[in-house]
Amino acid sequence: MKIIRDSCPAADGFRMPAEFEPHQGCIMIFPERPDSWQYGGYAARKAFARVAEAIARSERVTVCAGEAQYDNARALLPAHIRVAEMSSNDAWARDYAPTFVKNDAGVIRGIDWGFNAWGGLHDGLYFPWDRDNHMARKLCDLLERDVYCKRDFILEGGSIHVDGEGTCMVTESCLLSRGRNPELSREEIEAVLRAYLNVSTILWLPCGIYNDETNGHVDNICAFTAPGEAVLAWTKDESDVQYAMSRACLDYLEQAVDAKGRKIRVHKLPLPAPVTVTEEECRGLDACGDEPARTPGERLAASYVNFYIANGSIVMPGFGDPADQAAKEILQGLFPDREVVQIYARDILIGGGNIHCITQQIPV
Ligand code: KQY
Numbered sequence: 558m559k560i561i562r563d564s565c566p567a568a569d570g571f572r573m574p575a576e577f578e579p580h581q582g583c584i585m586i587f588p589e590r591p592d593s594w595q596y597g598g599y600a601a602r603k604a605f606a607r608v609a610e611a612i613a614r615s616e617r618v619t620v621c622a623g624e625a626q627y628d629n630a631r632a633l634l635p636a637h638i639r640v641a642e643m644s645s646n647d648a649w650a651r652d653y654a655p656t657f658v659k660n661d662a663g664v665i666r667g668i669d670w671g672f673n674a675w676g677g678l679h680d681g682l683y684f685p686w687d688r689d690n691h692m693a694r695k696l697c698d699l700l701e702r703d704v705y706c707k708r709d710f711i712l713e714g715g716s717i718h719v720d721g722e723g724t725c726m727v728t729e730s731c732l733l734s735r736g737r738n739p740e741l742s743r744e745e746i747e748a749v750l751r752a753y754l755n756v757s758t759i760l761w762l763p764c765g766i767y768n769d770e771t772n773g774h775v776d777n778i779c780a781f782t783a784p785g786e787a788v789l790a791w792t793k794d795e796s797d798v799q800y801a802m803s804r805a806c807l808d809y810l811e812q813a814v815d816a817k818g819r820k821i822r823v824h825k826l827p828l829p830a831p832v833t834v835t836e837e838e839c840r841g842l843d844a845c846g847d848e849p850a851r852t853p854g855e856r857l858a859a860s861y862v863n864f865y866i867a868n869g870s871i872v873m874p875g876f877g878d879p880a881d882q883a884a885k886e887i888l889q890g891l892f893p894d895r896e897v898v899q900i901y902a903r904d905i906l907i908g909g910g911n912i913h914c915i916t917q918q919i920p921v
Pocket of ligand 1: 593649651652682715770771774908909910911914
């Protein structure tokens with residue numbers, strides 16, 4: 558594996574494909590951290606395994622597991638899912654597995670962004686994060702892909718979505734937050750995205766989902782479903798704090814134009830009723846530093862937008878909410894050639910993210 562420090566993907570003819578383009582595989586990380594995953598992570602492991610199995614029906618899945626969890630991962634996951642021992646601080650493959658780019662000859666390379674646990678010492682979620690930060694490079698080594706080193710720029714995979722045709726979607730609340738790249742202006746951040754993702758248009762949604770502890774990752778509020786089309790997390794309840802946030806994103810998208818000059822067709826995806834943490838769940842979590850990891854009644858950033866587009870399916874969360882079925886039907890209508898598989902995801906959500914956050918696609 559070569560570490561590329563003196564060039565960037567756009568200069569070398571590489572671009573980030575959209576998630577709905579074909580994949581050769583998917584990377585996940587086995588959950589272990591006791592202040593993220595309640596009661597020893599037993600329920601989370603089972604939910605992660607269901608996600609891995611659903612994806613593995615149409616693409617190769619590699620699950621990284623720490624030393625202490627390797628045997629449990631191997632025992633729980635079926636033989637056709639590869640388990641690789643690799644250390645990490647937590648289990649968010651979307652955010653610190655490599656972002657993959659591809660050229661016209663089909664060569665795949667990775668990008669190794671800097672990772673600081675969603676805000677570093679300013680408002681990051683845990684310390685240290687050094688093992689997470691090393692994963693992208695280690696994974697490129699394992700997968701025999703050359704890797705662009707961009708560790709001087711803090712970026713998580715969940716904070717970007719691309720349409721594969723020159724457009725990237727991000728949120729202001731995340732990419733302009735003080736805990737990411739405070740020394741860079743919006744224009745300088747755009748220049749990095751252009752150079753590394755090979756995009757020409759950046760769409761800046763104002764914000765994400767209420768109480769999303771990542772400063773509002775785009776992958777929880779809005780996702781491309783096809784070039785020129787996106788789903789947006791939506792509530793009709795004007796008294797809900799989320800209403801103004803989703804409305805602001807819709808207002809932005811309605812006047813936006815993508816890299817090909819198209820208006821974006823926005824499909825509203827309903828949100829579940831607010832999901833809050835129970836006392837029982839809080840009791841199952843270790844403290845995070847000298848603070849409780851979660852407090853009873855805390856609202857979690859539940860959203861159906863946090864789905865994964867696999868080669869043959871859409872793997873989406875369910876919350877045991879009446880809106881589960883409606884959200885599933887909307888996605889099925891938007892992806893008629895893929896089977897929509899809904900997985901009960903409360904045990905993933907308690908960790909702070911969902912199915913998209915725990916997966917990272919490797920393009921063909
Ligand atoms: O991408 C994400 N949504 C990760 C959230 C991390 C939460 C850590 N407890």
